[in-house]
Amino acid sequence: MSTIRVEEPGLLTTVQDLGREGFGPLGVSASGAADPIALRLGNRLVGNAENAAALEMTLVGGAFAFPEGGVVALTGSDFGAMLDGNNVGTWESLEVPRGATLRVGPSRSGARGYLCVQGGIVVTPFLGSSSTHVMTGLGGYQGRPLRAGDVLQVGAATAPFRRRTVDPSVFAELWPHTIADRASGEPMRIRVTDGEQSAWFAEAARGAFAANVYRVSEQTNRMGIRLEGTPVAEQSGGRMVTEGVSLGAVQIPPGGLPIILFVEQQTTGGYPKIANVITADLASLGQLRPRDVVRFERVQVAAARSVLFRREQLLRSRKIIVE
Amino acid sequence: MADITRFQPASDQSLMVYFGDRITPDAHRRVRALLQLLQTQPVSGVRNLHPGYGSILVKFDALTLTHDDLERALRTRVARLDSVQLPEPRLIQIPVYYGGAFGPDLDELASSHQMSAERAIELHTSGDYLVYFIGFVPGFAYLGGLPDSLATPRLSIPRRAVPAGSVAIGGHQTGVYPIATPGGWRVIGRTPLAIFSPARAEMSRFAIGDRVRFVSIERDEFEEMARA
Structure with a gap:
């Protein structure tokens, strides 16, 4: 089995796959890649199943040595990487020579980058998934972010190296805002459907929520994306009883500043939810970084569904990967 | 109906x-x-x-x-x-060492209700609690049945880390922290039992519908159980 040795771990680098669904009754949330599309495409570039475990890097990359060599792809935001002193690109498969070190820099766009490796990162699965749940210390590599000196096992390569890239014309549709439009400087648009308690908020509060722009707080992590800006007037239409919460739920806690529940979400919560981010925009959430500016756009569930179908069709099409 | x-x-x-x-x-x-x-x-x-x-x-x-x-x-x-035939509720006993370094908020909580720490422990261990569901974090049981006389507002500033096994009261709720997390509940004791353990076949000690009883133990019993 080949290995990867972590020489520099970056800011917060963890082992992630597409997460573990099904354990809500135990209080265990799914976790998994913050940008699942980047992970899926990265795995396809190196010839893996889409769910194979890879390294998720946050804002700052790291240095990774490949004593036995390997086939890798960097996806997600552009972190700028070098292999043996040469620049290498994002969204393409690469052959890493035996003994070489891949150096991944700070992000030049969104929050997260993925280092996918042919054969996948191999860790002991927890509840059927290799994902790290950082907050609870469960899953992944010893339940924690990587440190210098860690040695990761890589699964056996099943196919020879093939040079593959992702057709860049799809980016605007897959990350409509947080990757593609980042350069425009406009507030990034996050589409939401109504939350369970939307009707409890006064009309004016809901209008303000839709009209405001919010800044992503420094306190943002894989559990929740905290927003700063004009507070939303608290609801007065009902009495909250703790209940299950969805991925992407937009909670309005006392104080009125929204919190979006993210991949390491709590499974239940007691704050009212004014909205929920649509599934097709969850990958965009994974690319939000502190100080980014967002605004919410309300859509109907049917519209959210058709966006999801179109996106999935695009993702599954063969032509998205160019050989 | x-x-x-x-x-x-x-x-x-x-x-x-x-x-x-x-x-x-x-x-x-x-x-x-x-x-x-x-x-x-x-x-x-x-x-x-x-x-x-x-x-x-x-x-x-x-x-x-x-x-x-x-x-x-x-x-x-x-x-x-x-x-639907539901299984008979189990009775889960949770040994707790109350007060001291493991229960830093016990004395203040008791005196806020004009009672002794011993009386607060007696009340907390007096009845059975119902596990309404497991949620929030792995293995955390939402318990019903806290005596009204023990209901206490949460801390105004939550602790950055509450140790795993801490037994606490927040408002009208009581519970056991399965893992170390930030928390604003008042910590009155600690159990030596692992509440959530990935290594066990039944990872969560509590299941929905269980009855829970807290049992006060001495420090040496705590140490012995913690070693087991």
């Missing part, structure tokens, strides 16, 4: 099932029964279940299932809830 079940989309890939909007024994029984039905006879396309006091959030694959289809499938199951 009128069917008060209410279905509401929570997101484009989840549907909330509400059994009323209050915390009642009947709503809890229905949550337990539907959870059991959905675990033993899963609906194809359902990916996760998040029970609450009087509700279950059903997460599903929106590529294969719609809210309407799921609601229809759930309604046929809800119609059968009264005939």
Whole structure:
């Protein structure tokens, strides 16, 4: 089995796959890649199943040595990487020579980058998934972010190296805002459907929520994306009883500043939810970084569904990967 | 009995099932029964279940299932809830060392109710608590049954880290922290038992519907159990 040795771990680098669904009754949330599309495409570039475990890097990359060599792809935001002193690109498969070190820099766009490796990162699965749940210390590599000196096992390569890239014309549709439009400087648009308690908020509060722009707080992590800006007037239409919460739920806690529940979400919560981010925009959430500016756009569930179908069709099409 | 079940989309890939909007024994029984039905006879396309006091959030694959289809499938199951045989509740005893370094808020909590620490311990260990559901973090049991005389507001500034096993009171609730997390509840003691353990076949010590009794132990018993 080949290995990867972590020489520099970056800011917060963890082992992630597409997460573990099904354990809500135990209080265990799914976790998994913050940008699942980047992970899926990265795995396809190196010839893996889409769910194979890879390294998720946050804002700052790291240095990774490949004593036995390997086939890798960097996806997600552009972190700028070098292999043996040469620049290498994002969204393409690469052959890493035996003994070489891949150096991944700070992000030049969104929050997260993925280092996918042919054969996948191999860790002991927890509840059927290799994902790290950082907050609870469960899953992944010893339940924690990587440190210098860690040695990761890589699964056996099943196919020879093939040079593959992702057709860049799809980016605007897959990350409509947080990757593609980042350069425009406009507030990034996050589409939401109504939350369970939307009707409890006064009309004016809901209008303000839709009209405001919010800044992503420094306190943002894989559990929740905290927003700063004009507070939303608290609801007065009902009495909250703790209940299950969805991925992407937009909670309005006392104080009125929204919190979006993210991949390491709590499974239940007691704050009212004014909205929920649509599934097709969850990958965009994974690319939000502190100080980014967002605004919410309300859509109907049917519209959210058709966006999801179109996106999935695009993702599954063969032509998205160019050989 | 009128069917008060209410279905509401929570997101484009989840549907909330509400059994009323209050915390009642009947709503809890229905949550337990539907959870059991959905675990033993899963609906194809359902990916996760998040029970609450009087509700279950059903997460599903929106590529294969719609809210309407799921609601229809759930309604046929809800119609059968009264005939679901639930297992007899287990009684789970949780040994607790109260006070001292393990329960830094015990004395203040007791004196805020004009009672001695011993009286607070006596009250906390006096009755059985009901596990309404497991949620928030792995293995955390939402317990009902805290005596009103022990209800205490949360700390105004939450602690950055509450150790695993801490037994605490927050408002009208009491519970055991399964893992070290930030927390604003008042910590009155600690159990030596692992509440959530990935290495155990039954990872969570508590299950929905269990009865829980806290038992006061001495420091040497704590040390002995912690070693076991």
